[in-house]
Amino acid sequence: MGGARTQGAPDGTRMSGSDSDALRPVSVRLERCGKTFADGTKALEPLDLEIAAGETAVFLGPSGCGKTTTLRLIAGLEMPDPGGRVLFDGVDVTALPVEKRNVGLVFQSYALFPNMDVRGNVAYGLRVRGMAKPEREKRVDEMLAMMRIEALAHRRIDQLSGGQRQRVALARALAVRPRALLLDEPLTALDAKLRDALRVEIDALLRRLGITAIYVTHDQAEAMALGDRIVVMEHGRVAQAGTPREIYQAPATRFVAEFIGTMNRLAGRAEAGRFVTAAGAIPWPEAPAGAREILFRPEAVRLSADGETPHLAGAVISAFFMGDHTRLFVAAGEGAPLVVEAAARRHFARGDRVGLVVDPAGLLTLKDSA
Amino acid sequence: MARYRLFLLILPAAIVFTAFFLLPLAQLFVIGAGGKDGIAAYAAIVTDRNYRASLVATVLLSGGVTLATLIISGIAGVFLTRNRFPFRPAVTAMLTFPLAFPGVVIGFMVIMLAGRQGLVGDVTQWVFGDKLVFAYSMAGLFMGYVYFSIPRTILTVMASAEKLDPKLEEAARSLGASPLRVVWDVIIPGLMPAFVAAGAICFATAMGAFGTAFTLATRINVLPMVIYTEFTDQANIAMAAALSFILGAITWLVLAVARTAAGSSVAAAG
Ligand SMILES: Nc1ncnc2c1ncn2[C@@H]1O[C@H](COP(=O)(O)OP(=O)(O)OP(=O)(O)O)[C@@H](O)[C@H]1O
Ligand SMILES: [Mg+2]
Numbered sequence: 001m002g003g004a005r006t007q008g009a010p011d012g013t014r015m016s017g018s019d020s021d022a023l024r025p026v027s028v029r030l031e032r033c034g035k036t037f038a039d040g041t042k043a044l045e046p047l048d049l050e051i052a053a054g055e056t057a058v059f060l061g062p063s064g065c066g067k068t069t070t071l072r073l074i075a076g077l078e079m080p081d082p083g084g085r086v087l088f089d090g091v092d093v094t095a096l097p098v099e100k101r102n103v104g105l106v107f108q109s110y111a112l113f114p115n116m117d118v119r120g121n122v123a124y125g126l127r128v129r130g131m132a133k134p135e136r137e138k139r140v141d142e143m144l145a146m147m148r149i150e151a152l153a154h155r156r157i158d159q160l161s162g163g164q165r166q167r168v169a170l171a172r173a174l175a176v177r178p179r180a181l182l183l184d185e186p187l188t189a190l191d192a193k194l195r196d197a198l199r200v201e202i203d204a205l206l207r208r209l210g211i212t213a214i215y216v217t218h219d220q221a222e223a224m225a226l227g228d229r230i231v232v233m234e235h236g237r238v239a240q241a242g243t244p245r246e247i248y249q250a251p252a253t254r255f256v257a258e259f260i261g262t263m264n265r266l267a268g269r270a271e272a273g274r275f276v277t278a279a280g281a282i283p284w285p286e287a288p289a290g291a292r293e294i295l296f297r298p299e300a301v302r303l304s305a306d307g308e309t310p311h312l313a314g315a316v317i318s319a320f321f322m323g324d325h326t327r328l329f330v331a332a333g334e335g336a337p338l339v340v341e342a343a344a345r346r347h348f349a350r351g352d353r354v355g356l357v358v359d360p361a362g363l364l365t366l367k368d369s370a
Numbered sequence: 371m372a373r374y375r376l377f378l379l380i381l382p383a384a385i386v387f388t389a390f391f392l393l394p395l396a397q398l399f400v401i402g403a404g405g406k407d408g409i410a411a412y413a414a415i416v417t418d419r420n421y422r423a424s425l426v427a428t429v430l431l432s433g434g435v436t437l438a439t440l441i442i443s444g445i446a447g448v449f450l451t452r453n454r455f456p457f458r459p460a461v462t463a464m465l466t467f468p469l470a471f472p473g474v475v476i477g478f479m480v481i482m483l484a485g486r487q488g489l490v491g492d493v494t495q496w497v498f499g500d501k502l503v504f505a506y507s508m509a510g511l512f513m514g515y516v517y518f519s520i521p522r523t524i525l526t527v528m529a530s531a532e533k534l535d536p537k538l539e540e541a542a543r544s545l546g547a548s549p550l551r552v553v554w555d556v557i558i559p560g561l562m563p564a565f566v567a568a569g570a571i572c573f574a575t576a577m578g579a580f581g582t583a584f585t586l587a588t589r590i591n592v593l594p595m596v597i598y599t600e601f602t603d604q605a606n607i608a609m610a611a612a613l614s615f616i617l618g619a620i621t622w623l624v625l626a627v628a629r630t631a632a633g634s635s636v637a638a639a640g
Pocket of ligand 2: 067068069184
């Protein structure tokens with residue numbers, strides 16, 4: 001899980017293209033943008049959201065939570081319900097159709113034009129805008145070089161692999177110097193290895209260009225790695241928006257806590273600097289009075305060393321050898337099993353008794369459970 | 371072994387093709403060359419002014435019918451695929467109704483619309499004091515053929531329009547393309563295979579259609595009519611055969627050229 005990143009790079013480190021009409025990223029703002037579809041489906045509750053210029057915002061959430069719908073509102077492919085407004089750099093663009101908004105779109109399914117070759121695809125937006133041929137050719141060459149697909153310039157689309165297609169789609173979207181780049185699960189259709197490689201590349205590209213980017217995914221590792229800010233969505237609402245670090249370390253709701261990463265949960269009560277559970281007591285000087293439940297990540301708990309007094313006692317339910325560590329599921333107390341990471345060299349069998357030590361710095365409570 | 375099996379698989383088709391196509395065609399060719407002018411009968415199609423005129427008229431008519439049909443069906447087909455409205459199934463069913471009619475009935479309908487006692491005549495008489503009658507001419511034939519060709523073309527276009535990826539259009543628009551530009555750059559190329567397939571059938575049908583022409587007027591100068599006249603009135607069987615053979619050959623040639631020309635775009639769209 002990657003850590004948070006500073007928001008955008010200082011201006012000096014940003015590449016701004018070789019021409020004078022360099023990318024000028026905009027801030028994007030949604031005001032009370034709800035969306036009810038013609039069939040009555042309420043895809044989005046009215047939501048407010050601000051994405052800073054040059055920022056990479058990742059929309060993360062389970063299937064059907066409204067990520068794509070929000071992206072399409074920003075793109076101008078859908079109109080918000082009456083009362084909602086979309087602003088680019090403070091200017092109301094709600095009434096502008098997609099072709100006038102100058103945003104780049106990248107889809108999971110690539111959506112490349114099959115009747116044009118790679119060059120034709122990348123040149124399309126420039127051709128539509130009536131850019132003169134010499135300039136256009138130069139720009140296309142730049143884009144092909146940037147995405148390292150020069151060798152494919154004259155290929156037909158059906159002669160490309162998935163990864164190559166997505167590179168072409170990125171080159172096509174960026175060729176017109178869009179004010180914002182919108183990506184809807186661009187890597188979901190690719191196999192795991194390629195996905196990682198292209199993700200690293202997209203990350204570097206977005207930082208270098210300093211473009212405002214909005215990236216939709218339901219893969220939290222992808223969200224953590226790419227986002228300056230993550231917008232976690234649930235049922236057409238924003239559950240929490242914050243840096244990856246904030247989202248991971250201080251989830252605002254139970255949904256966010258359980259959707260991102262692995263979260264252990266124990267019921268009990270706070271009492272005289274300790275949190276007492278059915279499996280034992282955890283020393284916790286700052287325990288908030290009245291806490292009924294604590295949450296902690298697997299990295300906040302470890303097996304007790306020989307001679308050390310454990311906080312919790314439990315029994316191994318199952319153990320998975322992961323290569324660099326062993327992942328244990330431990331029954332402790334009444335709730336769901338706790339996930340604990342142990343050293344890889346030790347062997348465990350079902351039913352082994354283990355003692356657990358919890359780091360109080362990693363303990364969380366949620367407002368709704370306090 | 372594999373080749374032997376392939377041969378077996380292709381055999382039934384080969385027998386049918388030979389019995390019902392190659393043999394009659396060869397015979398037709400021989401009969402065409404067996405008249406008093408011999409093989410020269412085949413030259414008559416270009417040397418004889420009347421034959422040449424009717425050939426040109428037939429090709430132009432068929433080409434025009436194909437173009438008009440594709441434009442009308444293209445627009446209607448995409449509209450019907452993209453829009454859900456009450457009575458949509460009824461409208462679709464109505465548009466595809468003429469599929470069931472023989473050419474005679476189509477001709478009859480054209481007369482009812484644009485004939486001497488037709489609707490168009492009555493209205494123009496009332497508005498302009500002059501009767502507009504065009505049923506018994508090329509214009510009437512054109513109308514009848516278009517009417518007759520629209521159903522299957524619409525069905526082909528609709529099947530193909532269902533499969534158009536709306537994301538392609540969205541991508542084009544996000545790159546700055548106007549809706550009209552999207553039609554030209556995305557929708558038409560996407561429908562091209564359907565246009566070629568449906569257009570080929572439409573053209574071939576129009577080249578050989580007889581019933582409608584026969585109902586409208588025996589004087590209409592299209593090739594199937596000329597063949598009929600040669601055969602019955604003049605009893606010039608050799609000439610009728612030669613013209614038939616040429617009608618078939620030209621239709622086939624035009625279709626082959628259209629397919630090849632469209633082939634590159636179709637292959638690219640694959
Ligand atoms: N055109 C539409 N008409 C009616 N309902 C729609 C339409 N598009 C989306 N929806 C509904 O709106 C809700 C949100 O859909 P959306 O596509 O935004 O989800 P998503 O978060 O992108 O999900 P996924 O991860 O599966 O892509 C869903 O319940 C979906 O069924
Ligand atoms: Mg989606």
